[in-house]
Amino acid sequence: xxxxxxxxxxxxxxxxxxxxxxxRELASRPExxxxxxxxxQHRQMLDSVLEVFDCKxxxxxxxxxxxQTLSSITSKCLTGMDEAIDALKPDMILVHGDTSxxxxxxxxxxxxxxxxxxxxxxxxxxxxxxxxxxxxxxxxVSAIADLYFCPTVNNRSNLLKEGITxxxxxxxxxxxxxLKTTVxxxxxxxxxxxxxxxxxxxxxxxxxxxxxxxxxxxxxxxMQALAQIAREHEDVELxxxxxxxxxxxxxxxxxxxxxxxxxxxxxxxxxxxxxLMARCYLVMTDSxxxxxxxxxxxxxxxxxxxxxxxxxxxxxxxxRLAGVVQADIVAMARELIEDxxxxxxxxxxxxxxxxxxxxxxxADAICGISDGETNRKTTGPDPDGEEDRLWMSESxxxxxxxxxx
Numbered sequence: 001x002x003x004x005x006x007x008x009x010x011x012x013x014x015x016x017x018x019x020x021x022x023x024r025e026l027a028s029r030p031e032x033x034x035x036x037x038x039x040x041q042h043r044q045m046l047d048s049v050l051e052v053f054d055c056k057x058x059x060x061x062x063x064x065x066x067x068q069t070l071s072s073i074t075s076k077c078l079t080g081m082d083e084a085i086d087a088l089k090p091d092m093i094l095v096h097g098d099t100s101x102x103x104x105x106x107x108x109x110x111x112x113x114x115x116x117x118x119x120x121x122x123x124x125x126x127x128x129x130x131x132x133x134x135x136x137x138x139x140x141v142s143a144i145a146d147l148y149f150c151p152t153v154n155n156r157s158n159l160l161k162e163g164i165t166x167x168x169x170x171x172x173x174x175x176x177x178x179l180k181t182t183v184x185x186x187x188x189x190x191x192x193x194x195x196x197x198x199x200x201x202x203x204x205x206x207x208x209x210x211x212x213x214x215x216x217x218x219x220x221x222x223m224q225a226l227a228q229i230a231r232e233h234e235d236v237e238l239x240x241x242x243x244x245x246x247x248x249x250x251x252x253x254x255x256x257x258x259x260x261x262x263x264x265x266x267x268x269x270x271x272x273x274x275x276l277m278a279r280c281y282l283v284m285t286d287s288x289x290x291x292x293x294x295x296x297x298x299x300x301x302x303x304x305x306x307x308x309x310x311x312x313x314x315x316x317x318x319x320r321l322a323g324v325v326q327a328d329i330v331a332m333a334r335e336l337i338e339d340x341x342x343x344x345x346x347x348x349x350x351x352x353x354x355x356x357x358x359x360x361x362x363a364d365a366i367c368g369i370s371d372g373e374t375n376r377k378t379t380g381p382d383p384d385g386e387e388d389r390l391w392m393s394e395s396x397x398x399x400x401x402x403x404x405x
Contacts, residue, residue: 007090011039011101020053077104122155172354223255300346
């Protein structure tokens with residue numbers, strides 16, 4: 001039997017963290033030839049993840065240029081994908097989440113009439129400009145995709161509301177699979193300062209902030225809030241791996257650099273980031289992925305954004321929206337620093353993003369393998385009220401036409 005050629009396409013660090021375990025899982029299946037195409041939308045940060053997971057791309061578009069625009073990223077991805085698809089001849093293309101690479105990869109697959117599987121499908125804020133451009137990217141990909149791999153039941157419900165009823169699978173989030181590979185108790189950091197932080201003696205707060213919708217006043221407010229938190233709490237130290245974006249670095253240099261007990265370091269490889277997260281006290285971030293990763297490690301998350309496309313984390317109590325107003329951010333951080341009970345409630349809340357088996361479920365779905373109880377087919381509301389606690393697939397009345405041409 002001829003193998004299915006499944007090509008995973010990604011281009012940024014967060015995508016790579018979530019897709020490399022899937023590339024590996026697909027490669028373990030005898031019926032699949034696992035192919036990997038990277039756009040290198042984020043060159044340096046992408047390469048660090050590929051190294052951690054020992055993932056060697058079959059095709060590299062290498063599109064990154066200084067101060068690249070969304071239009072240039074998308075157009076370069078589209079033209080580069082033409083060559084990749086013609087050369088590798090995939091039977092299906094997998095894209096992840098909501099980046100410009102995701103959108104361009106799905107659109108190129110459509111132009112070539114290659115079926116699309118959307119990993120991390122169904123996330124929504126219902127505000128097309130926040131997050132920007134991610135919200136529209138993922139909605140546009142939803143219109144193209146044939147298979148939808150939803151991390152949670154809530155994500156599947158979003159797609160059902162939009163009239164997408166076929167090819168839906170609830171799998172959990174592949175980032176939990178990644179954590180099982182990277183986090184170790186005896187881990188030694190290659191970033192030397194991280195080996196000498198006073199874990200356990202002081203409250204180490206991990207910070208990230210880089211999203212485009214936070215550029216300008218929101219980022220200024222966030223930086224000033226972080227500086228205030230560090231100044232007001234001598235038992236706290238902040239660690240901020242600063243994104244390579246010139247806009248972010250300028251804001252950090254203006255409002256945060258030189259503040260006592262603030263460690264500004266370069267972006268970390270995935271394994272370093274995950275192990276720092278495992279040892280820290282609290283995470284403050286505008287990242288999407290960290291909202292999923294930190295709860296799996298028992299760390300509360302304050303989201304430095306006005307809204308989140310991950311409401312199940314807020315509902316579960318693992319994440320709180322701190323917003324982008326300085327006073328609000330400081331007040332929420334102060335509560336978790338000073339109130340042990342408030343901290344305990346968040347740290348011990350149940351992670352809603354799965355059990356680390358998402359990649360297996362995605363591969364099973366692609367192969368058409370029944371997954372028994374954990375991937376049982378559902379055609380309506382769960383009569384036992386246990387639907388939210390089970391991972392399952394739902395393909396409706398069948399997939400939309402022949403996927404394998």
